[in-house]
Amino acid sequence: MRVKLKAGPEQRTFIDRIEELSGENVFACYQCGRCSAGCPMASEMDLLPNQIIRLVQMGLLEDVLRSKTLFLCASCFTCESRCPKGIDMARVMEAVRHILDPKGKDAFGPGEISPELAKELPQQVMVALCRKFAK
Amino acid sequence: MKLHYYPGCTLKEKAVALDISTREAMKRLDVELVEPEGWTCCGAEYPLTEEKIVGLAAPIRVLRQVRDEGGEVLVTTCSFCFAVLKRANKALRDDPLKRKRINAFLRDDIQIDPLTKARTTDFEDYNGEVQVLHLLEYLRDRVGTPKIKSRLKRDLKGLAVAPYYGCRLLRPQEEMAFDEPDAPRVFEDFLEAVGCSAVDYAFKQECCGSYLSVSLPDAATEASYRVLRAAQMEGARAVTVTCPLCFYNMDSRQAAIKEKFLDFSGLPVLYFTQILAWALGVDREVLGLGEHAVPADSLFEEVPTTEVRT
Numbered sequence: 001m002r003v004k005l006k007a008g009p010e011q012r013t014f015i016d017r018i019e020e021l022s023g024e025n026v027f028a029c030y031q032c033g034r035c036s037a038g039c040p041m042a043s044e045m046d047l048l049p050n051q052i053i054r055l056v057q058m059g060l061l062e063d064v065l066r067s068k069t070l071f072l073c074a075s076c077f078t079c080e081s082r083c084p085k086g087i088d089m090a091r092v093m094e095a096v097r098h099i100l101d102p103k104g105k106d107a108f109g110p111g112e113i114s115p116e117l118a119k120e121l122p123q124q125v126m127v128a129l130c131r132k133f134a135k
Numbered sequence: 136m137k138l139h140y141y142p143g144c145t146l147k148e149k150a151v152a153l154d155i156s157t158r159e160a161m162k163r164l165d166v167e168l169v170e171p172e173g174w175t176c177c178g179a180e181y182p183l184t185e186e187k188i189v190g191l192a193a194p195i196r197v198l199r200q201v202r203d204e205g206g207e208v209l210v211t212t213c214s215f216c217f218a219v220l221k222r223a224n225k226a227l228r229d230d231p232l233k234r235k236r237i238n239a240f241l242r243d244d245i246q247i248d249p250l251t252k253a254r255t256t257d258f259e260d261y262n263g264e265v266q267v268l269h270l271l272e273y274l275r276d277r278v279g280t281p282k283i284k285s286r287l288k289r290d291l292k293g294l295a296v297a298p299y300y301g302c303r304l305l306r307p308q309e310e311m312a313f314d315e316p317d318a319p320r321v322f323e324d325f326l327e328a329v330g331c332s333a334v335d336y337a338f339k340q341e342c343c344g345s346y347l348s349v350s351l352p353d354a355a356t357e358a359s360y361r362v363l364r365a366a367q368m369e370g371a372r373a374v375t376v377t378c379p380l381c382f383y384n385m386d387s388r389q390a391a392i393k394e395k396f397l398d399f400s401g402l403p404v405l406y407f408t409q410i411l412a413w414a415l416g417v418d419r420e421v422l423g424l425g426e427h428a429v430p431a432d433s434l435f436e437e438v439p440t441t442e443v444r445t
Binding site (some may be wrong): 007020022023040044060063071074075076077078080081088090091094095098107108112113117118121122123124125127128129131132133134 | 143144148149176178179180183184185186187188213215216235246301305306307308316319341342344345346347348349350351354360361379380382383387389419
């Protein structure tokens, strides 16, 4: 994939903000790919977890924010337990979700759970899902 | 002996079986479970970014209440509650800034007693004094295998059960400090203590799809199938879980799994406390087997079906 890199203040702000929110050093990643190898949702993703972190390193904000991977992470922390550099990828994902346009549409909100489905679902899943994916 | 117990929202509604079997089993081990007064939702998800710190308020309020009631230990069974409470507790113990901010926020709390209308204010700062334990840890460390064995009333005859840890119990290891994330033992030891044989299989700490079962049901169907199929291939007659969401994904979703994957023939899913309660002599009618989508009754026959089968 050919990408045009920019190294302006906008990119720097994006990287700093992700590091500040997640508390993780994204530049510790050396792209071994163990996070993606163990990810149970990798087959559904357009960008793999290691690709997300690479794009964050390069400051490619738009590509990261466009990815549907952000809403496929179940925060199961398999990547976290396997990362040889100790990066908690689930935190990086959460940080990226955090900076999505606050006026934009929720990826998933309470309104999308029908009353019939709500009757069947365990309470914890509705709380957890909305906490993760609604603003 | 009294022990503080946090059931969490789901155990009062969709996972009554987990709540009832926990209470019945612990009664037989001489433990009386006490719920903290006026407990609220734990938040279900531990906030992963520094700026969502307000997500710590709910679990800390519960823990502070336990401390104010004189409790030193809080036991939970639901993996989500366990993870949130344990991580929030650790955050307050380790991080002076979080401790200061959350306590400043919770200082304004007013609690009104529903009966006497007495108002409680001026709560003392909470600094992580309570110890959060999962019931599996409590059974292993505080009750102990010898005591469990001495109270067994039924012989489960080595029923092959696959323990399913899922995501929340084990990881992140540094914070959960529950067991080895890639080679856990606590669930296996529990099953062997109550007379089952623990099935070893590849997917016991894989994710079942978690909350994606609502936003992306197909992905959760597939993830749950992988777990169930792996357990079945190793000869398991049931899978046992600690979490109501794992239960939902693996039990209620089995109709969808069977439709999509023709090599799968169904496998009962049990809460670990149902097995414990049964082994300790609790009646079958009390175990909440009516909540199961995949019938599990045959596993609870007085004469195990293994004897009838060839």
